[in-house]
Structures are given as C-alpha cells and as structure tokens.
Amino acid sequence: MYPSYTRRGDHVIKKEMIAMLLAGGQGSRLGVLTSKVAKPAVAFGGKYRIIDFPLSNCINSGIDTVGVLTQYQPLQLNSHIGIGVPWDLDRNIGGVSVLPPYEKSKGTDWYTGTANAIFQNIDYIDSFNPEYVLILSGDHIYKMDYEVMLDYHKSNNADLTIAVMPVPIEEASRFGVVITDDNGRIAEFEEKPPKPRSNLASMGIYIFTWKVLREALIATGDVPNCDFGKHVIPYIHERKQPIYAYEFNGYWKDVGTLGSYWEANMELIDIIPVFNLYEEFWKIYTKTESLQPQYVSGEAKIERTIIGDGSEIYGEVYNSVIGSGVTIEPGAVVRDSIIMQNAVIGAGTQLNKAIVAENVRVGAGAQIGVGEYAESQLDKKVYAFDLVTIGANSVIPEGVTIGKNVAISGVTTAEDYPDGALPSGGYIIKAGDK
C-alpha cells in the first residue's frame, strides 16, 4: 500500500481566496508615459507605482497569494515586484507570482483578453485549491478591504460578486452599469448605456466562487479575446446563477487617461486629501529605493506639494507632486506638475502643467508649458488635457521654449527645436514608440 498523501488544500494551509491581478495592458491612453512601461508600473503620488495600491490592499485584507498577469513591457513591473518583499508577499507558500504568457506543447498564445489570461493560468489557481478567486486590475487608485467584500459574497451564497460604485447619473453612461433588485442581486447589465437606468458603475473588481469561474472559463476561455465583461459574466448570468453587487463608497479612481491621472495626483496635495495616504492602519507599501530625507535649500520655496524621499529642492515648487530622488535646481519654478523619480529640472527652468516621467533631464533655462493652448497634432484623444507630457529617460536641451499640450519622448537636442521652440500641440517622438 502507498501512503495516501494529503494535498495542501486539504488542511490548514488551504487558501480561502487568492487574487489574480491583471497587469498586462499597455494603457495606451497614457501616451508617452507607457511607451516603455506597462500602466501598472507608472509612478503615482510621489513615491508609489499604480500597482502598489491593489497589492497593498491585498496584504492589508489578509490575502497572501497574488498572481500578477503581465504581458506588455514587463521589465519595470518585474523588477518592482521582485519576490514581493515590500508588500510582505514573500511567502513560503503562496506569496506573489508573476505570470507571463508561456509556450505550450500545442501552440503558444499571448493573453488575448482578461478572462483568457486567467484561463491560461487555471493550473496556478488550482495548485492553491481556493474557494474563491478575486480578480483585480492594476490601474485603479483606491483602498478597499476585500475581506469585507468576501463576507458579503459568502452571506449571499453568491457565485459572483461585482464591486460597484454609485456615480452621478449623468456620468453613468461612461461606465458599465448594473441594475439590482432590493437585495443587491444583479438583474441586468448595461455597457455604456445612452440612457442609464441605474447609477451603480462596475469597478472591475470581482469575487468568483472558483468552481463556478473554472467551469465558465473552460466553456468560454477559448473564444477570441475572451473578456470578463463580454463573455464570462454573461455566461454565468445566462445560467441564472446568483450575481450580487457590492456597493463601495470610498475613494476610487481609474487613472486610465492623462487627465484622470493628473487629477488623482493633484488631489493628494489638498490640505485634507479625500484619499489619505497618512493612515497608519492601511499603509500603502512600495519598493523604496532611496531612504534619505529630502533636502530643502535656503532659497527654495515650496507650497501645496508632496515630495518623495531623497529629493533636493533648490528652486520653487507650487501645487505639484514630486517623486523620490528628484533635483530641482536653483531658480527653477515648477507649477501644477507631476515629476517622477530621479528627474532633474535645470536651473532657471519654468515648468507649468507638465507630467515629467522618470529619469528625465530638463536643461537649464527652458520654458515649458507656455503660450496658448492648441490641439495635439499627435493624438487628439490621448493628449486632450492641456498637459505637457515627457516620457521616461527623455532629455530636453537647455534654453528651449516648449508650448502647451506637447508630447516629448526620447533624447532631444537643440536641432529638434527649430528656432529653439516647440509650439503648443506639437510633439517630438524619438524613442520609436508612439
């Protein structure tokens, strides 16, 4: 007789719920900010990256097993996540696992849709034998206790619970909305309805009973571009299985466009911000590269600004969000801007309403974000928010004048600026990717 081995799911180390975090999308509406990095790895709020928020929510909610599905430009994301030390997700059993697409004996597929990515990782989920699976996306800024949502899911004996948020009814037509009965059970879905019958917008956060999701994935997962909203949820809904809406009333922001990304950053500098990072009991964790305090020189002026570790400020900064390791040289004036990790703003440079990505070097004496607004010549939909957007590792030569609503990516030299200027709405893309 062979001894009968128990599986890990049969005993105490069974994971009741694990999370799957969808972090593979490009986020093309962030323009040059995501030309070299996936959207979840874009810096946010001075020292964080967008993915820190769902990862911190997981560990703060007691979820210690998270699969992160990556596909588009994963280098930055991989090195940020590592083995999960900053989030306490370095575990003997579980912890964080980065799950890229992989080769199979029969054909090799990219992740063609959100549900297809989970479908291709059924084995990963099965290995933890969970009761429930939490599906998250890596591009939302919020604090949420998923355990409370799970309690709600269990108390309803639901097969699927969707987190929803009340939005003003006039804006509801921009979202997928759900129509519920008095008990919170979802009767109908409407995707971007012209005349919405409900103001409850789906937040893209789902708790599935794993048995139900597994079956639905096997039935639908092979469909081209298999998507939760378009295929999996309708499949479950058609079978009249119980789907409930979990109403969330806290702060939640989709930072999918340059406008909403800029706004969400700027909300952090209010005197008492709606989204409070200073709460002891719900910390947001991130990989900390610099530890040292920031230095503010004798000539510096700073108001209504948050600044990350190790930055050195010699100039003036107003209404801005400054990352870690940033240098603002003497005489530079920064207003209404976001400056990410390790960027340098040269002496005497004026910077207005700009998003400056990581490691950017702006030369001395430049004028950026000046003149009259003009529509973007590169992409009217992406660059529609009157923001100067400068991609990671770009270089701006000294003394140039740059208009409003401009996009720049790559190492630019004085030759790229005819008459030393780039007019409003213009662009210089040198890195190859648009």
Added chain:
Amino acid sequence: MRAVGIVLAGGNNKRMKELSEKRAIAAMPIAGSYRAIDFVLSNMTNSSVNKVAVLTQYNSRSLNEHLSSSKWWNFGRKQGGMFLFTPTITAENSNWFRGTADSIYQNLHFLKTSHEPYVVIASGDAVYKLDYGKVLEYHIEKKADITIVCKDMPEGTDLTRFGLVKTDDDGRIVDFEEKPMVGSYSTVSCGIYIIRRRLLIELIERCAQEDRYDFVNDILIRYKNLKRIYAYRMEGYWSSISSVDAYYHTNLDFLKPEVRNYFFKEYPNIYSKVDDLPPAKYNPGSQVRNSLVSSGSIINGTVENSVLFKSAFIGTNCVIRNSIILNDVYIGDNTVIENCIVESRDTIRANTSYIGTPEDIKIVVEKSERYMI
C-alpha cells in the same frame, strides 16, 4: 571577506542626558531617516562581512525594534547573517555584561564556531563610512596583532571623551590614553578593531580568568607593549555620538552638501529599516529653508536650519530654528522652537515656546495629550 563582525551596541552614556533614557546610543536617530547602528551595519555588509553579532544590553527595546529583520542590511542569508545577543542567565553565569570584553566572553561560542580567520569589532554609535577590507589589508601588511582604526582630529577638538593614541613612524601604537583629562596626542581611537579570531579568543579568555572585563583598559592598554598594535588612519567623515553636543552637531552636519553627498549620493549606500511612510507634505504657509525633511512629515509653518525626522507634524505659524525634531512629533500651532532637540513621540501644545542656546542645546520631553493627527 575573511572576517566576522562584532558590533558593540550595549552602551549608555550619561552625557546623552535625557536622550539616553529611552534607548541605547546605537539606536539614536541620525540624519532624518537612519539610526546610529545603520552606519556600522552598512559598512559591514558593504565590506562583505556577512556574519555579524550585535551585542546589546542597555535599554535595547528601541534597538531590537529597529533590528527586527536582518534583511534591510542584506543579512537575511543562509551563509552568515545577523545575530542579536543580549545577556542571558546560563548555568555558569547570571551576570549582566560587565564590560565590552565580558560581553564578548559571554558570547564566545559565536567566535569559536566561526571559521573566518579575522574579527572586526566596531561600536554601534559612530557615523562614518569605511571599507573594513582596506583595514584588514593594512593589518596583514603590518603583521599586526591588533589594528585600531584611528583618526587625526583637528586642533581645538575636545578630546576628553576619546581614547588617544601615539604611534611611531611605522604606525605602531606606543602609547594609549583612555579619556584623559588633558590629552597628550591628537589622534583618537575610533573604537574599530581588527584582530585574528584565535588571538581574540585567547585574550578574552585570559581576561575573564583574571576577572577583567574591559576591552580597552584590560586588553589594548595592558598589552600595548607586548603585542604589535597598529593604528590605521581613516580619512573622511567620522563622528561619535557620545554627548548631546556631538549628537546635535552630527545631525546638523548633514545640512552641508559635502557631508550629504558623501553619505547619500556616493557609493556604497547606507541602509536602514524601511518604514513605508507617505511623501512629505508642504501645505500652504510652509516655509522651509536649509533643512532636511523626512517622509511622513506634514509642514504648515516655518522650518529653518533644522532636521525633521519621520512623521513630524509642524502646525500653522510655528517657527522651528536650528533644531532637531525626532520621529513622530506633533507640534501645535504658533509654537516657537529654537536650538532644541525634541524627543521622539512628543506632543507639543499650541502657543508654547522652547528656546535653547547654541552653547546649551535644550532637550524637550513633552508628552501632552494628542487630540488630532
């Protein structure tokens, strides 16, 4: 590196006044985001000394909390690692550590079971960067029995709190004075020693047999004519936190660009425990000049020539000048603080003032009720 490390972090010092009531000197906060022991631990790990014992005794709660994980200094390894030794009662011994040599003696097992041929002994209360590998090369080249890292102090330094050495032309130490009232020499011992492991075990065991407990008096000074004791002169910044005045000035030294760049921007890095605090916030009305500000701080008032440690809250219309505000301090509106060290977790009421003088830095310990955060 062919050495193990021993960090002596048990000490207390009356000259630190109220600041040492809460913690061992090795746990004193330095430069906004660090603690004193971070410097020696970072030097160890940067010199590839991968197995380090930290000996603590005096009020070690704060220190133990800081050393809660060895991973911050890259000591979370299978080979080597960080070992924390506090006094324990054993079948043979129920004493506290009676001195530095005794603290090593009570943990001699650590040395006996190591295989590295050398030992680096360093105190946990100095701020410096040093490659112990260079000291070991010197030690081997000089065929020394013990090498002491020393520093030539500029004229006019108060030397009464240091051990002073005199060397011959080769660098061998010919005289050693421990904390003399009037010093004869201007070269001080930095409290960093390299010695062959077997020799150290032998010296420490003999010391214990004779009921002697102090490493400096009972080994270095007693053996100075018998053993070849050499001085390695270090360059660069070195400061020992042994008085309130030294502590205050060490922190303010970090406002100088050369000191800041040396520690923060030049490799190798100094590591510390990560606290996951949000970015510092400058509200309307904040005026910060020539100061260091750490993460988690919120500033509504004026701060000049000062060092703010983590999570400081400075109220509206406050004026903070030439002061050091330790971790997690709340300062109410309209308060004036000059030439002070404000103890960590203090809550200072609105409309108060605390004024020290540059010669007599005031230590503020004020535990009022905290109504809001």
